[in-house]
Every structure is written in structure tokens, then in C-alpha cells.
Amino acid sequence: MASSVPGSAPTRAPNPSPLLGRVSVASAPPTLAERKRRLVSEELRETALQLLAVRGYDETTVDDIVAAAGMSRRTFHRYYASKEDVVIQLLADLGDQMRDELTARPPAEPPAESLRHAVTVAIDFCAGHHDAAKTLAVVRLILRTPVLHARSLERQSRWQADLAAILAARLGLEAEAFYPEMATRLAFAALNTALERWAVSEGQVDPLELTEQAFAMLEPALRR
Amino acid sequence: MASSVPGSAPTRAPNPSPLLGRVSVASAPPTLAERKRRLVSEELRETALQLLAVRGYDETTVDDIVAAAGMSRRTFHRYYASKEDVVIQLLADLGDQMRDELTARPPAEPPAESLRHAVTVAIDFCAGHHDAAKTLAVVRLILRTPVLHARSLERQSRWQADLAAILAARLGLEAEAFYPEMATRLAFAALNTALERWAVSEGQVDPLELTEQAFAMLEPALRR
DNA sequence: GACTCTGTTGACACACTGTGCCACGGAGGG
DNA sequence: CCCTCCGTGGCACAGTGTGTCAACAGAGTC
Structure with a gap:
């Protein structure tokens, strides 16, 4: 296991919440936890895109992004494998x-x-x-x-x-x-x-x- | 300047030896220094390819390569910008x-x-x-x-x-x-x-x- | 309410990368 | 012989990505 990943760290969540087995159900009502994760993910992404656009890709560090988003670097990497991943x-x-x-x-x-x-x-x-x-x-x-x-x-x-x-x-x-x-x-x-x-x-x-x-x-x- | 690069660090040497201005001459006799640089470069490359093939790309670190080649990491990066570069x-x-x-x-x-x-x-x-x-x-x-x-x-x-x-x-x-x-x-x-x-x-x-x-x-x- | 279970977070430590800087040493020219 | 040029290694430092751990919040149970 890749440490404690918050639900869907990279690409796609195989199963966000193992207990609630609602996987392939189309309109599963999103859990609070799931909405929270999505929120953090989006916050991180928006902050990142903002900074990358303004300061340039190479000139922006992950630390800059997490500082602007008010989170820790560790949390960033729970959602995105790398700085490239935010964009890709x-x-x-x-x-x-x-x-x-x-x-x-x-x-x-x-x-x-x-x-x-x-x-x-x-x-x-x-x-x-x-x-x-x-x-x-x-x-x-x-x-x-x-x-x-x-x-x-x-x-x-x-x-x-x-x-x-x-x-x-x-x-x-x-x-x-x-x-x-x-x-x-x-x-x-x-x-x-x-x-x-x-x-x-x-x-x-x-x-x-x-x-x-x-x-x-x-x-x-x-x-x- | 990107620190003291030994002649032709990345891609292609714009001018290996600035003093001897033989650039576009087709068969310029290679300097001793130039041959030495080429030798180091090849040694590094062969060692790297050997290790990468045997141990796999991700499992091989730059430190492994330079240790096997008997050089310092600093020297490696004077010839190749990164591990990828050795191959590319x-x-x-x-x-x-x-x-x-x-x-x-x-x-x-x-x-x-x-x-x-x-x-x-x-x-x-x-x-x-x-x-x-x-x-x-x-x-x-x-x-x-x-x-x-x-x-x-x-x-x-x-x-x-x-x-x-x-x-x-x-x-x-x-x-x-x-x-x-x-x-x-x-x-x-x-x-x-x-x-x-x-x-x-x-x-x-x-x-x-x-x-x-x-x-x-x-x-x-x-x-x- | 207390208890447990689960999942998220931040802090810390660690390995690895890439680079600037400096001091050493050899080769070659004056 | 001295002096300059240039490659080298050592060191320090910023940055990245990951494992581990303790803290903590929510949800469900009794």
C-alpha cells in the first residue's frame, strides 16, 4: 500500500470507501468525506494553476503552492504525485x-x-x-x-x-x-x-x- | 553560465575549446583534452547503461552509477543533466x-x-x-x-x-x-x-x- | 455520553536529485 | 619556475517524493 492515501490520490479511485461498497452505482450520493476530498483537491489544483500561470512552471515550487493553499507538502502529495500531475x-x-x-x-x-x-x-x-x-x-x-x-x-x-x-x-x-x-x-x-x-x-x-x-x-x- | 562545464555538457558542444576556434571544420584533429572528455563521457554512459539494463531504470540511482564508474556525482552532472539524459x-x-x-x-x-x-x-x-x-x-x-x-x-x-x-x-x-x-x-x-x-x-x-x-x-x- | 473504527492531516525524517561554490591538482605556456 | 586554464571532488543547499507516526474529526455502536 502507498501509505494512507485519502481516497483517490492518483488517477482514479478504485474504491473510495471500502466499507460502503457503492462503486459502479451511477448516482451514488457523495459522502461528506468524499466531498471534502474533492474540495481539497480542487483547492490545491486551482491554487497551483494560478501560481503556475503567474510565476511560470519552473519558478513555482510545490512548497509555494502548499503555502498559498495553506496545507502541508505531505497533503499535496496525497492528492497529486508531483507538480506535473496537477496539470496532467x-x-x-x-x-x-x-x-x-x-x-x-x-x-x-x-x-x-x-x-x-x-x-x-x-x-x-x-x-x-x-x-x-x-x-x-x-x-x-x-x-x-x-x-x-x-x-x-x-x-x-x-x-x-x-x-x-x-x-x-x-x-x-x-x-x-x-x-x-x-x-x-x-x-x-x-x-x-x-x-x-x-x-x-x-x-x-x-x-x-x-x-x-x-x-x-x-x-x-x-x-x- | 552553468558553472564550469567540461566542454560539451548537454546535447551538443557549441564550441568545445574556445581557444582553438576550429568549429565548423569537418575533420578537426581532436584535442587531448577533448579525447579525455569523450572518454569520461563514454565510461559514464556505458556504466549507466549496464546498470540500467541489469537493475532497471527506477531501481538505479545516479549515486549507483558514479560509484560503479568511480567518479563523483558532481562530475556526472557535468556531462549529463540527469539520469534520463544518459539514455536520451x-x-x-x-x-x-x-x-x-x-x-x-x-x-x-x-x-x-x-x-x-x-x-x-x-x-x-x-x-x-x-x-x-x-x-x-x-x-x-x-x-x-x-x-x-x-x-x-x-x-x-x-x-x-x-x-x-x-x-x-x-x-x-x-x-x-x-x-x-x-x-x-x-x-x-x-x-x-x-x-x-x-x-x-x-x-x-x-x-x-x-x-x-x-x-x-x-x-x-x-x-x- | 463514551467507545471504536476509519480516514485525513501535519510533522518529522530520510533518500535522491540537481546546482553553486570553492579548493585542489595536473597540463601547458610564458 | 610560475601562472593560468580547466577538470575534478567535496561540500552545502534547495527541492522533491515517500514512509512513519501521532493527533484528530466523523460516523456508527452501545
Whole structure:
């Protein structure tokens, strides 16, 4: 065990409260403890993002963050494995959402179309969000900070592998088939091109339009 | 200045020996000091790779490495910025080589062909090297170690941007044009697919063949 | 209310990393 | 011979991430 972790320290809670076995129940009423944890987590995250944006990533220490949030460094690390994690965890759900979207697409649909929809989930997550300005700031921070960029690319690499496996299954191919692997990689190439342009343009260009443009280019390669 | 760095600490020496101004001369006779530095650097690197391979990446500390190499931690950090760097620096020249290859391709050549040649440089670097077994071990180490994988992807991202700029210039487009960006990303998708399959197959599959297969798929998308 | 059980927190200690600084020592030039 | 240049190791220090422990708050039980 990784010492006494408050419910859901990293990525995702396998089971926040072992006694109350409400795991997969959709609308489980959140416990007080659970709401408290979420509150602390959010407080930490907001304080961190604030500081990182103002003072820069490298110039901000974990001690700065916890001091501003009025907590101890030990508590910080119970919620986030590292300073990078505060930022990267914001994208945590994205992989799941893309996976779900691809799974949900009709099996008869051409792969190019399904992948375009999966990628669009990510675009929507970033640009179509409640307040896109904040997401834009985060994406820009990631792209401009080498450590964060590296970690986000690595995470993408896992998503890509997941999507490839799903696509392979859909097409009735073995998991290591060539086409699903390449196809998903091309989809991420499109996604990254769109996202990066959206970010450097400060949100001026329409990422959805860029995505469609990219997939138009990919279409002949994705045809089977 | 980053304290007294022995000649060429990170990535590449801008000028190993400031007094002898022989920089761009191709076959400059290496100084004694320079050979000594190279020797220390190699000793450190070999010791590190040995330990990393045997004991695993996370289980090996920098102190372990320098103890085995009979040097101080301070000296280690004069040659390598971090433990990751020992591994990642092995690929340092690769970006330059790909850039050079792309630049050297005939301007009239179709972009797909030029990119395929650039990517092949990387494949040759890995698989066609003096002893491919060692390179294979390194590549496998990188792919299996999240931190290293992340850093190598980030590095690739820079190479991709470089290649895109070169391709744009070759095609007479502005640097931020859509086609060169997408085209280079697709090329790297092909490269990574081939490299990864080569690595997981323990060097059994032919990465060149895979590369050609990948570019065959990309060809219609890369056509202009 | 008292008691227990569970889970969160802060404090402390510790291992590891990366860097600035300084003093030592060898190599080479005056 | 002296003096400068440069690589090196030792030391100190800031920062990170983790194990451990005591304190404490909530919830449920009697």
C-alpha cells in the first residue's frame, strides 16, 4: 500500500470507501468525506494553476503552492504525485472519453469517420468547454513547458494504443494489426495539429474546422 | 553560465575549446583534452547503461552509477543533466541526421519520398547500426520506461517541427503551412510504428519493410 | 455520553536529485 | 619556475517524493 492515501490520490479511485461498497452505482450520493476530498483537491489544483500561470512552471515550487493553499507538502502529495500531475490530471478523463466515443460509434461506420468523432471529443473537451479560456491557458502551459509536453505526449501514446486495440476489435483484426495502429496514430497527428494551432492562435482559429481539414487529408490513407 | 562545464555538457558542444576556434571544420584533429572528455563521457554512459539494463531504470540511482564508474556525482552532472539524459543523448544526433537528409533530398522529389528517406535515416541508425543488439536494448528500455518514453516523444516533437519548417521552405510555403506540418507528423507516425514493432519483436521483423509498408499507406495522403 | 473504527492531516525524517561554490591538482605556456 | 586554464571532488543547499507516526474529526455502536 502507498501509505494512507485519502481516497483517490492518483488517477482514479478504485474504491473510495471500502466499507460502503457503492462503486459502479451511477448516482451514488457523495459522502461528506468524499466531498471534502474533492474540495481539497480542487483547492490545491486551482491554487497551483494560478501560481503556475503567474510565476511560470519552473519558478513555482510545490512548497509555494502548499503555502498559498495553506496545507502541508505531505497533503499535496496525497492528492497529486508531483507538480506535473496537477496539470496532467486535468486531461485524465480525456482518454476514457475518447475510448468511450470510439466504442459507441456504429460498427459499420468507416474507421476514418469513427476516429474523427473520437478526436472531436478531445477538441470539444478543450475548445467547447464551459470556459475555453481556462483550458486554453492550460494547453498553452503544457505546450510551452517541456516536462509537461513530454508527459502529455506519453499519455497520448497510451490512449493511442487503447484506441488501436478497440479499432482492431471492431474490425475483427488481431490486436497487433498494422492498420488500426497506423490509423490511430494518424488520428492523433490530426488532433495535435489542430490543438497546437488552436493554442498558438490564442483560440482564434476554429479547431473543429482544422480537424476536418486534417481528416480530409487523411481520408484516402484511412480508406480500407 | 552553468558553472564550469567540461566542454560539451548537454546535447551538443557549441564550441568545445574556445581557444582553438576550429568549429565548423569537418575533420578537426581532436584535442587531448577533448579525447579525455569523450572518454569520461563514454565510461559514464556505458556504466549507466549496464546498470540500467541489469537493475532497471527506477531501481538505479545516479549515486549507483558514479560509484560503479568511480567518479563523483558532481562530475556526472557535468556531462549529463540527469539520469534520463544518459539514455536520451544517445539519440541526440538523430534529429540532425534526419534534418540533413531531408535538406539533401532533391527539391523536385515528391515530399512522400523525401520524408521516407529522412525517416529511413532513423531506422538505419537503430537497426542498421554497427551492433544493432545494443541499440535494440536501448530502444526497448526507452519504450518500457515511461519517463524515457515521454522525453523521447518530446524530442521527436521538436524534430518534427524542424522537418516541417524545412519541408515548407522546400515547397515555397510559409513556415506555418498546413501540409508540411501534417506530412511530417504522418512520417513520424510511420517511424514510430516501425520502430515499436521492431523493438517488441526483439529485432525479428524488418523495420525497413515496415517503414515502406507504412509509407505505402500514407502515399495518397501525402500526394499534393 | 463514551467507545471504536476509519480516514485525513501535519510533522518529522530520510533518500535522491540537481546546482553553486570553492579548493585542489595536473597540463601547458610564458 | 610560475601562472593560468580547466577538470575534478567535496561540500552545502534547495527541492522533491515517500514512509512513519501521532493527533484528530466523523460516523456508527452501545
